Amino acid sequence: MLLKKLYTLVFLRTDTAILLGLKKRGFGCNKWNGFGGKIEPKETVIEAALRELYEECCVTVKPENLQSIGQLEFTFEGDPMMMDVRVFSATVFEGTPIETEEMNPKWFPYDQIPFKDMWLDDALWFPYMLKGQPFYGKFHYQGFDKILHYSVEELDSMEQFYLKHK
Ligand SMILES: CNc1ncnc2c1ncn2[C@@H]1O[C@H](COP(=O)(O)OP(=O)(O)OP(=O)(O)O)[C@@H](O)[C@H]1O
Numbered sequence: 252m253l254l255k256k257l258y259t260l261v262f263l264r265t266d267t268a269i270l271l272g273l274k275k276r277g278f279g280c281n282k283w284n285g286f287g288g289k290i291e292p293k294e295t296v297i298e299a300a301l302r303e304l305y306e307e308c309c310v311t312v313k314p315e316n317l318q319s320i321g322q323l324e325f326t327f328e329g330d331p332m333m334m335d336v337r338v339f340s341a342t343v344f345e346g347t348p349i350e351t352e353e354m355n356p357k358w359f360p361y362d363q364i365p366f367k368d369m370w371l372d373d374a375l376w377f378p379y380m381l382k383g384q385p386f387y388g389k390f391h392y393q394g395f396d397k398i399l400h401y402s403v404e405e406l407d408s409m410e411q412f413y414l415k416h417k
Pocket residue numbers: 258259260277278279284285286287288289290303325334336370372373
């Protein structure tokens with residue numbers, strides 16, 4: 252049986268750049284990524300996404316300014332746990348990103364995204380996110396540096412997707 256754990260992943264964007272954070276500890280340490288983490292009991296996905304964003308770079312976003320843009324599923328050879336990652340983006344936010352115990356934030360112009368220092372899967376689904384195209388990606392890893400197989404599907408809308416995948 253496949254067990255599943257929910258995670259959030261939030262990207263702040265401007266017209267010219269995307270905010271990434273260099274993870275300083277734990278899973279994905281030393282990789283650039285969006286801001287997010289595990290959803291705590293009794294929290295909604297949106298609450299978790301906003302809490303993690305604030306904890307990791309001290310920026311606040313109003314729930315209505317968080318756009319659901321993708322769904323990612325990660326499995327790892329030999330591990331029964333599936334990571335179910337809800338991806339969001341926001342262009343309206345308050346505060347200036349600052350370094351925290353978990354993340355060191357930095358704005359990257361869209362043509363300078365540091366894919367070689369990110370999860371391998373990122374390069375495969377970022378293009379959808381960057382053009383605002385809702386997507387559903389599945390990736391099966393062997394270890395953390397090799398993708399054995401994957402798929403990325405374009406969706407009409409995240410709302411419709413979640414209605415069908417309750
Ligand atoms: C395998 N390919 C992947 N590609 C892109 N992003 C990935 C990812 N795998 C995990 N992620 C993201 O990495 C964060 C981990 O969060 P993680 O540190 O485990 O959670 P949390 O902050 O709750 O941890 P603490 O227990 O407080 O340290 C979380 O945003 C999650 O969506």
